[in-house]
Amino acid sequence: MKDTKIPLDIVFINEDLDVISxxxxxxxxxxxxxxxxxxxxxxxxKNSGITKGDELEFSPDSQVDNSKMIVLxxxxxxxxxxxxxxxxxxxxxxxxxxxxxxxxxxxxSDNDYKALGKRVFKFLQVQEQNEPEYVxxxx
Amino acid sequence: MDKINIGIASKRxxxxxxETDEEKEAxxxxxxxxxxxxxxxxxxxxxxxxxF
Numbered sequence: 001m002k003d004t005k006i007p008l009d010i011v012f013i014n015e016d017l018d019v020i021s022x023x024x025x026x027x028x029x030x031x032x033x034x035x036x037x038x039x040x041x042x043x044x045x046k047n048s049g050i051t052k053g054d055e056l057e058f059s060p061d062s063q064v065d066n067s068k069m070i071v072l073x074x075x076x077x078x079x080x081x082x083x084x085x086x087x088x089x090x091x092x093x094x095x096x097x098x099x100x101x102x103x104x105x106x107x108x109s110d111n112d113y114k115a116l117g118k119r120v121f122k123f124l125q126v127q128e129q130n131e132p133e134y135v136x137x138x139x
Numbered sequence: 140m141d142k143i144n145i146g147i148a149s150k151r152x153x154x155x156x157x158e159t160d161e162e163k164e165a166x167x168x169x170x171x172x173x174x175x176x177x178x179x180x181x182x183x184x185x186x187x188x189x190x191f
Contacts, residue, residue, distance in 0.1 A: 005168075005169060010191050012189065019147070023191075032190050033190065034188060034190040034191075035188070037187075038189035039183050040180055040181065042181075043166065043178050043179045043180075043181075044177075045173050048150070056145060057147065058144075059146060
């Protein structure tokens with residue numbers, strides 16, 4: 001381990017989160033360690049006690065990436081992740097938008113597209129005026 | 140770099156996640172002290188032959 005100053009355990013882990021092998025990372029060693037089918041490599045202090053066949057677990061509280069917004073169902077289970085900028089419309093409003101969109105699509109008339117656009121912006125405006133509501137995550 | 144909590148061999152670690160090439164290249168190089176419950180997790184997009 002070039003430029004590594006402390007003795008480490010180098011843990012190779014596959015896609016199924018099983019430890020494939022554990023190698024000793026010797027400080028300043030020029031030796032290389034190669035493994036196949038690696039999806040994760042974990043480096044921790046040596047003598048970690050990790051051995052082949054151990055399983056990597058992601059703690060529930062760390063699976064939630066705080067930079068993402070997640071849509072929760074009423075039980076608090078994640079349903080989808082938002083990248084940002086998405087809008088979610090109520091079922092009723094979605095039905096209305098679909099109706100306008102279908103009409104515009106069939107007539108191809110500018111006025112009908114305009115009506116669709118107007119409707120979308122109207123719904124956005126209403127959303128903008130709503131106060132944010134928060135619920136507690138299950139975790 | 141993001142830090143996440145992991146469990147392995149009945150221990151818990153708080154690990155930095157190295158995802159970009161730069162983060163992987165830097166790794167734990169030149170670190171002179173690593174707390175017992177910390178480390179680094181290198182994440183690869185696809186299962187691959189990896190050399191360390």
